[in-house]
Amino acid sequence: MTQEMGYEAQVAPEEWRDVPVEPQEEYDDSPEQPFQDVATSPLSTFASDVDTASYSNLRRQLRQGVAPEGVRIEELVNYFDYDYPAPAPDAADPFTVTTQVADAPWAPGHQLAMIGVQATDATPTSRGNNVVFLLDVSGSMDDPNKLPLLAESFELLVEQLDERDTVSIVTYAGSDQVLADSVPGDRRDELVRTLRDLRAGGTTGGAAGLRTAYELAEKNFVDGGNNRVVLATDGDFNVGPSTPEQLTELIEEHARSGVYISVLGFGMGNLKDSTMEAIADHGNGNYAYIDTINEARKVLVDEFDSTMFVVAQDLKVQVELNPATVSRYRLLGYDNRRLEDEEFDDDTKDAGDVGAGHAVTAFYELVPAGDGPQDDGLAYQDVEAGDSTDFMTVHVRYKQPGAATSAEVVFPVGPDAYTTRPTSDFRFASAVAEFGLAVTGSAHAEGADAGRARERAQAATGEDRYGLRAEFVTLVDTYREITG
Numbered sequence: 001m002t003q004e005m006g007y008e009a010q011v012a013p014e015e016w017r018d019v020p021v022e023p024q025e026e027y028d029d030s031p032e033q034p035f036q037d038v039a040t041s042p043l044s045t046f047a048s049d050v051d052t053a054s055y056s057n058l059r060r061q062l063r064q065g066v067a068p069e070g071v072r073i074e075e076l077v078n079y080f081d082y083d084y085p086a087p088a089p090d091a092a093d094p095f096t097v098t099t100q101v102a103d104a105p106w107a108p109g110h111q112l113a114m115i116g117v118q119a120t121d122a123t124p125t126s127r128g129n130n131v132v133f134l135l136d137v138s139g140s141m142d143d144p145n146k147l148p149l150l151a152e153s154f155e156l157l158v159e160q161l162d163e164r165d166t167v168s169i170v171t172y173a174g175s176d177q178v179l180a181d182s183v184p185g186d187r188r189d190e191l192v193r194t195l196r197d198l199r200a201g202g203t204t205g206g207a208a209g210l211r212t213a214y215e216l217a218e219k220n221f222v223d224g225g226n227n228r229v230v231l232a233t234d235g236d237f238n239v240g241p242s243t244p245e246q247l248t249e250l251i252e253e254h255a256r257s258g259v260y261i262s263v264l265g266f267g268m269g270n271l272k273d274s275t276m277e278a279i280a281d282h283g284n285g286n287y288a289y290i291d292t293i294n295e296a297r298k299v300l301v302d303e304f305d306s307t308m309f310v311v312a313q314d315l316k317v318q319v320e321l322n323p324a325t326v327s328r329y330r331l332l333g334y335d336n337r338r339l340e341d342e343e344f345d346d347d348t349k350d351a352g353d354v355g356a357g358h359a360v361t362a363f364y365e366l367v368p369a370g371d372g373p374q375d376d377g378l379a380y381q382d383v384e385a386g387d388s389t390d391f392m393t394v395h396v397r398y399k400q401p402g403a404a405t406s407a408e409v410v411f412p413v414g415p416d417a418y419t420t421r422p423t424s425d426f427r428f429a430s431a432v433a434e435f436g437l438a439v440t441g442s443a444h445a446e447g448a449d450a451g452r453a454r455e456r457a458q459a460a461t462g463e464d465r466y467g468l469r470a471e472f473v474t475l476v477d478t479y480r481e482i483t484g
Contacts, residue, residue, distance in 0.1 A: 027070030073333030161185030172209030173202030235272030
């Protein structure tokens with residue numbers, strides 16, 4: 001495949017036709033955030049999120065010919081790369097923060113603020129990878145787009161490893177089984193044979209498999225290295241602890257061990273998206289959905305470092321809005337990643353981990369403040385807006401990997417952040433966000449329009465090395481055909 005070809009160019013749409021859509025998929029549809037009054041709620045706090053599963057799952061559903069479920073706007077936006085400046089090699093912090101403000105396309109008179117956090121692409125260790133493949137081989141995985149695709153995907157991952165790395169393989173169905181224990185990463189033929197011999201059958205005792213995988217990762221722990229469980233499943237656990245709440249408790253027990261987790265979702269019909277997202281969120285992990293071998297290549301080859309190596313742990317963002325310039329605001333997406341304001345300074349509160357080269361993008365829709373003093377509606381206190389012309393101040397807290405205490409970095413967003421000629425990255429990312437608002441039927445962005453989002457995205461595809469932005473435009477067309 002040449003570099004000019006899109007990741008999905010080899011996948012014919014016909015492969016997705018006539019696939020039965022069972023009403024057994026499970027999603028955690030958290031309520032979207034309404035507009036907040038700056039005078040009474042000047043702070044907005046959320047945990048970073050680098051998951052991309054919602055986008056590739058949306059792509060799969062649209063190719064099936066059904067309107068998508070489980071759409072998380074931040075994961076749609078964060079699926080794509082943006083040209084944010086990276087930190088210098090000797091920078092004190094492992095990320096930069098870029099901001100831009102422009103007019104909101106779907107709401108005349110409103111503004112849209114984009115915040116981009118770009119992590120360094122320098123991996124934090126050369127000590128090697130201690131990786132445990134935890135593979136679901138239960139009966140529910142017995143489909144061409146599940147276990148066979150899983151095995152082929154992990155073959156790609158094996159090709160990225162070498163003699164410094166160790167690989168263990170655990171499978172689970174009715175019971176768990178250790179197929180490999182600390183095999184050197186350069187014994188690729190042995191590992192590939194094990195993957196190709198996998199067969200599906202039986203019930204799904206995922207909790208027991210998780211325990212075994214973590215025990216192996218801890219037994220083979222590489223001090224100063226990358227220690228990670230890579231879980232591949234459709235999430236349909238049905239033996240032992242199986243609800244997101246039960247599995248979260250199990251995962252949190254092991255998250256403190258220094259072992260991270262990556263969750264790869266496979267399949268359709270009985271996909272338990274909510275379970276897999278909960279495992280990743282509470283286990284110092286990330287979550288991607290693999291709908292084709294090209295998506296596996298994107299996640300496990302091209303984004304290997306960002307998937308595997310954490311450079312900023314428990315990264316939280318707190319935005320302080322300025323009442324002199326903004327009267328109301330709302331955060332787009334991150335609906336199940338919002339934090340209480342006091343949790344920003346709480347170093348015991350788990351948040352998202354950011355990998356090498358990852359970027360986190362967030363949008364705020366702003367209602368500008370009017371001229372003259374604002375009536376805040378408070379009877380017993382008066383809120384003075386002051387005379388600052390800043391839009392907001394962005395506070396970022398994070399831990400170095402393995403550290404117990406956080407550092408905080410502050411980035412004011414002044415009036416020069418506003419532009420009437422936003423960058424192509426801003427225009428494309430805002431088009432993805434608008435599409436997400438239209439798909440989810442946002443009650444607070446009734447002017448969001450998929451057609452307008454498509455036109456803006458098409459005009460802002462830029463270099464588009466792998467054709468992913470162009471693919472997004474075609475997906476919008478597919479959505480419009482499905483929904484009429």
